[in-house]
Amino acid sequence: MFRNMGKIFFGLVVLVLISCSSNTGEGVSSTSMSVEQDETHETHETHDHDHDHDHDHENSLDVSQLVNPPMVSISGVETETGEVSLNFSVENLELVPVDPPSEHKSGQGHLHLYVDGASIAMLHETTYTVTDLTKGSHSFRITVSTNDHREYSVDGEVIADSISLEIQGGEEVEDSDSQIVVEVEEGTVVGGIQRLKAEIGDQISITVLSDTEDEFHLHAYDLTLLISPNEPATLIFEADIPGVFEGELHDAGYQILSLEVS
Numbered sequence: 728m729f730r731n732m733g734k735i736f737f738g739l740v741v742l743v744l745i746s747c748s749s750n751t752g753e754g755v756s757s758t759s760m761s762v763e764q765d766e767t768h769e770t771h772e773t774h775d776h777d778h779d780h781d782h783d784h785e786n787s788l789d790v791s792q793l794v795n796p797p798m799v800s801i802s803g804v805e806t807e808t809g810e811v812s813l814n815f816s817v818e819n820l821e822l823v824p825v826d827p828p829s830e831h832k833s834g835q836g837h838l839h840l841y842v843d844g845a846s847i848a849m850l851h852e853t854t855y856t857v858t859d860l861t862k863g864s865h866s867f868r869i870t871v872s873t874n875d876h877r878e879y880s881v882d883g884e885v886i887a888d889s890i891s892l893e894i895q896g897g898e899e900v901e902d903s904d905s906q907i908v909v910e911v912e913e914g915t916v917v918g919g920i921q922r923l924k925a926e927i928g929d930q931i932s933i934t935v936l937s938d939t940e941d942e943f944h945l946h947a948y949d950l951t952l953l954i955s956p957n958e959p960a961t962l963i964f965e966a967d968i969p970g971v972f973e974g975e976l977h978d979a980g981y982q983i984l985s986l987e988v989s
Contacts, residue, residue: 787877787879787885788879789881795819797818797820797871798820799816801815802814805894807896811860813854814854815853817853819834820835822838824851825850830875831873839872840855844868844935844954860894860898861894862897862899864894865891866891867890867892869888902930903929904925905929905930908935908936908959909984911979916983924987926966929965930966933952933974935954938956941976945962948964948972950962950964954976966988
């Protein structure tokens with residue numbers, strides 16, 4: 728009888744040990760699976776973050792990590808009619824049409840052309856003719872942009888090139904009805920926010936002089952002016968929209984003038 732009871736007790740001990748071993752194994756397996764799921768989840772979140780970053784519409788896209796980043800140069804000559812024929816040389820970039828719009832793709836982009844600081848055209852061609860120029864000195868600047876209109880840069884410097892030409896055969900400069908010069912030094916508008924009043928139909932001249940590179944934007948008229956450090960840039964246009972409008976430095980993010988048209 729005692730032998731039988733001993734066998735039964737031994738059998739019960741074996742069953743308990745097997746059960747404990749099985750439960751421990753399940754616990755380890757469950758923990759491992761949880762860790763793997765967490766790692767997979769974290770990797771997925773990082774991937775989405777990088778994806779969002781790649782398509783973030785900031786002002787520029789730094790490509791310092793590239794061995795051969797995009798490069799651009801500009802040359803131009805005045806024609807007999809007072810126009811300027813521009814040529815652009817582009818390296819390490821495939822130029823693609825701006826229309827229809829497309830998302831950023833590495834190695835692709837287009838060109839942004841500025842004349843006297845004002846945005847003139849977005850191009851995927853390597854030639855362009857500038858018309859309606861007045862007599863005198865004019866500046867021409869070309870930048871390389873991504874498909875989603877960010878400017879390519881290296882170490883924080885926009886990839887660009889510029890030239891200045893003295894135009895002999897252009898139209899005579901017309902006197903502006905209303906004009907203003909705004910100076911910006913060390914992040915401050917000299918004399919405070921400037922105000923300019925004009926009437927519908929007036930020829931307006933806005934000159935901005937800043938100690939840092941930026942882009943001036945006039946709201947409602949949707950006019951932009953590229954500002955190079957310590958070089959005056961002038962925007963000339965006709966006042967054809969009544970109202971009060973802010974003019975701001977895009978990168979700095981603050982207002983520098985107010986235009987009132989009545």
